[in-house]
Amino acid sequence: MIRRLFIAMGFIFFSALTFTLPSFAGHLEPFKEAPVPKENPQTGNKIELGKQLFFDRRLSGDGTMSCATCHNPERAFTDGLDISLSYPTTRNWRNSPTLINVALQKFLFHDGRVRTLEDQALFPMMSAFEMNQNLDFLEEELTAVPEYVRSFKKVFGGEITRKRIAMALASFQRTLSSKNAPIDGYLRGNKGVLSVRAQRGFALFTGKGRCTECHHGVSLSDHKFHALHVPDNPALKNDPRVIATARFVAKVYHYEDYRNLNEDPGRYLITKDKKDWKAFRTPTLREVSRTAPYMQNGVFNTLEEVIDFFNKGGGKGNKALKPLHLGAGEKADLKAFLVEALAGEEVLVKHPALP
Amino acid sequence: MGAGPAVKKIRKTYAGKIRLIIKNYPYRYRDYAFGAAAASLAARDQGKYWEMHDLLIERSPKLDRQSLVSYARELGLNVNRFIRAMDGKKIGKAIKKDLKLAVKMDLYNTPTFFINGRKVVGNRPYEYLTKIIDEELKRTGK
Numbered sequence: 001m002i003r004r005l006f007i008a009m010g011f012i013f014f015s016a017l018t019f020t021l022p023s024f025a026g027h028l029e030p031f032k033e034a035p036v037p038k039e040n041p042q043t044g045n046k047i048e049l050g051k052q053l054f055f056d057r058r059l060s061g062d063g064t065m066s067c068a069t070c071h072n073p074e075r076a077f078t079d080g081l082d083i084s085l086s087y088p089t090t091r092n093w094r095n096s097p098t099l100i101n102v103a104l105q106k107f108l109f110h111d112g113r114v115r116t117l118e119d120q121a122l123f124p125m126m127s128a129f130e131m132n133q134n135l136d137f138l139e140e141e142l143t144a145v146p147e148y149v150r151s152f153k154k155v156f157g158g159e160i161t162r163k164r165i166a167m168a169l170a171s172f173q174r175t176l177s178s179k180n181a182p183i184d185g186y187l188r189g190n191k192g193v194l195s196v197r198a199q200r201g202f203a204l205f206t207g208k209g210r211c212t213e214c215h216h217g218v219s220l221s222d223h224k225f226h227a228l229h230v231p232d233n234p235a236l237k238n239d240p241r242v243i244a245t246a247r248f249v250a251k252v253y254h255y256e257d258y259r260n261l262n263e264d265p266g267r268y269l270i271t272k273d274k275k276d277w278k279a280f281r282t283p284t285l286r287e288v289s290r291t292a293p294y295m296q297n298g299v300f301n302t303l304e305e306v307i308d309f310f311n312k313g314g315g316k317g318n319k320a321l322k323p324l325h326l327g328a329g330e331k332a333d334l335k336a337f338l339v340e341a342l343a344g345e346e347v348l349v350k351h352p353a354l355p
Numbered sequence: 356m357g358a359g360p361a362v363k364k365i366r367k368t369y370a371g372k373i374r375l376i377i378k379n380y381p382y383r384y385r386d387y388a389f390g391a392a393a394a395s396l397a398a399r400d401q402g403k404y405w406e407m408h409d410l411l412i413e414r415s416p417k418l419d420r421q422s423l424v425s426y427a428r429e430l431g432l433n434v435n436r437f438i439r440a441m442d443g444k445k446i447g448k449a450i451k452k453d454l455k456l457a458v459k460m461d462l463y464n465t466p467t468f469f470i471n472g473r474k475v476v477g478n479r480p481y482e483y484l485t486k487i488i489d490e491e492l493k494r495t496g497k
Contacts, residue, residue: 057463064463064464065464080477081478081479085464085476085477088385088465089385132403
């Protein structure tokens with residue numbers, strides 16, 4: 001039986017898979033927790049409060065969206081869509097990235113506009129095409145809920161402020177780590193945790209496939225930005241809502257010719273550095289088998305498509321990648337590694353009771 | 356576009372195997388959403404639900420009352436009957452009942468699908484939905 005709810009619309013965010021690139025190849029490292037900032041120590045009550053806020057639709061202007069709408073725990077903290085869900089009547093332009101292991105990321109958002117979860121948290125709330133909430137209003141809306149007033153007093157010793165909302169959300173998100181992935185055991189010397197095929201995939205990942213040039217370290221990311229010229233997502237073409245979103249973001253970031261913008265300039269919007277034109281953050285590859293569709297515009301539905309893209313040397317005119325010349329068997333081995341080795345223990349988060 | 360094309364294709368592919376139930380969820384901050392939902396049900400009463408549905412999506416946001424009536428005329432409906440149904444208590448009550456159900460089920464995003472109880476939020480491509488339908492048909496031995 002299909003039951004469909006009608007009218008309105010909704011869509012948020014993004015994700016990019018990168019492999020090669022010039023310079024050095026790094027090493028993979030087993031999982032270790034990211035450091036917690038001194039200014040925002042983890043406490044049980046704060047994490048619980050952050051969890052409540054994460055699931056609370058009050059954080060959106062019209063009360064239809066919570067953080068969990070686009071970062072759904074049942075879908076590896078993504079929404080499983082090519083282009084993320086968005087505020088009703090608007091449309092997003094990027095894919096919703098997973099929040100699993102987000103604490104390991106040194107840059108947040110596909111364009112890396114912020115570096116801490118505390119700085120990140122308020123952006124989607126304020127974004128016209130995401131949660132579209134007014135923060136002055138939100139502070140008052142939450143302050144009208146006695147349970148929240150008590151919780152903030154208990155956790156922060158004071159009233160509800162946007163800064164504290166962001167701190168609580170950041171604390172909760174720091175708990176979303178997927179430990180004990182097979183790759184962690186393998187890197188610690190337990191070779192038997194990977195099948196022979198996945199072991200061959202590992203050799204390709206670190207060798208001929210040149211994946212570790214960008215995907216290395218604990219998070220399997222170089223925390224840099226690369227212009228791979230990923231194909232356009234046809235679903236975004238000629239949609240006036242998407243054009244409005246692109247121009248709105250460009251305008252906010254003081255891109256002079258925003259009225260003529262019809263594509264996603266990526267990192268360039270933040271740095272205005274030519275080399276960053278259409279460059280996007282290297283995402284983590286941990287949990288990659290659970291976080292389709294892929295790339296910042298969700299244009300690839302499967303890992304096979306992603307591997308093919310890199311095997312062919314990336315998108316038209318890119319200077320970052322070169323063809324890898326992997327055969328069909330090698331591509332299958334590489335996929336086996338990505339699927340088998342990089343998924344850790346499931347992050348289980350239940351919808352909390354909300355005040 | 357909405358979810359219409361994928362849903363229609365699914366109805367063809369799985370004819371006789373699935374049952375489609377549509378519930379309305381007019382967005383509360385859109386002036387014309389309720390009227391548009393009512394128009395689709397009034398057209399349904401004359402056997403032209405999908406035709407009206409497609410026209411509403413195509414012409415959105417032009418969904419004021421006058422436009423809705425002109426769409427009914429365009430589709431060859433009995434306009435007086437259409438207006439009576441659209442304004443009538445029966446359809447208004449039905450839509451309010453759907454809204455109440457959505458609130459009870461904690462649903463706030465459209466479209467939301469339930470495929471044998473499996474919840475899918477947001478518009479999805481045909482292949483995404485058929486994968487779940489196939490799994491459910493297999494699971495229930497159909």
